[in-house]
Amino acid sequence: MPTADRHTAHSSVTLDRREGPYGEVVLRERGDDFEIIANGCFLMDTADGRSERLLIDAALAALSAGRTDPAVLVGGLGVGFSLAHAAAEPRWGRIAVVEREQAIIDWHLDGPLARISAVALADPRTAILATDLVTYLRTTTDRYDALCLDIDNGPDWTVTEDNGSLYSASGLADCRERLNPGGVLAVWSAQPSTAFEQALKNAGFIGVRTEEVRVARGVPDVVHLALRDG
Template identity: 55%
Template sequence: MDGSAIIDRADGECGELVLRRVGEHHEIIANGMFLMDTRAGESERLLVRAAAERMRPGGTLLVGGLGVGFSLREALAQPRVGAVVVVERERAVIGWNRGALGNAGPLADPRVRCVPADLVRWLASVEDRFDAVCLDIDNGPEWTLGADNASLYSLSGLDLLATRLAPGGVLAVWSAAASPEFADRLGSRFEDVETLAVPVARGEPDVVFLARRSSPSRPS
């Protein structure tokens, strides 16, 4: 017996979602595929921390994907972050964060706006500009939950992301594996592309991709 228990099930945008408790931790499963858990979160926190350290002080940081709340909590802990917008398409995940996952406080913070929407469609429908955009909606550019999400990592998707960044803004993308092809695509659209590897207990390291939108040239 592994001490696991199903806490809740819900029909989501990507199919059946399950919140499961295993010992003292929680896991979220989508259509039988493991998505995330509350065990570590080191790479998710690095995703936000690295973006925040490179963004304009007092700016707005967009988190794509609420997950189990690691990214949101890290954003609120960063002194350079003035406001946080979280876009999460699964209403069940938002509800779980307000309940069993213990993130009611961060979601109620006056600096936070939580938008229940599909990130790709939402980005295409707004004109907001952000000083940092942190993407954690899939297991990586090559391991996505659907075709809509996959489009975000294409050249056209990167062009869309660039339009949502303020000049000098930072894009950060989480991945469960390296992707040289995605790094090349980033390099064709952004400046100062970096790849940060985060060792994990088993398997290949998690990866955080960082890229910056160029700032306007200063007059001479």
């Protein structure tokens, strides 16, 4: 049951609020849209989704032609746009999505966000990995053709302090190790970061570039792209 009443068209209703190992996570409904808030920090909503879809499309476009059934890892389930867009593309092979917040997984499996992700989660190519992305990248032996990561508001604006290690030299080395030769790393950000571009180059990635998604006001959302040499 909602814990707040809707007073105006722009007010929000809290649908669920949970305390987990990484702090508080909240699902809100605002009009026709849903919002996810973590530890008081706005993460994402369902109002648009263009940049989440670009994250997937840009990664696929960056892969070399002729690659058959490339495997993609989506880092962060969020509101489900990236996963749904990946599953709607028949060229992807294995699709894994890492999500550490059980609440978010539940909201997709049997909650309000199922309207976005139900088809993708029913796809036999799709698997949910209920674990921390940073830990998974450091410990797994799995490899992918694309890593599409969206767990923060960007390399310079992390949701929790621990996430900062993902964008460090050691974290980027883990990302590179998890990619097949010629694979692509795609990282969503709420703003461009020249420092992160340099960090990607320092980590041995090639073809480093940034694609923008224009927004009505303010700094554009971006996707940072980098390739592991083949």
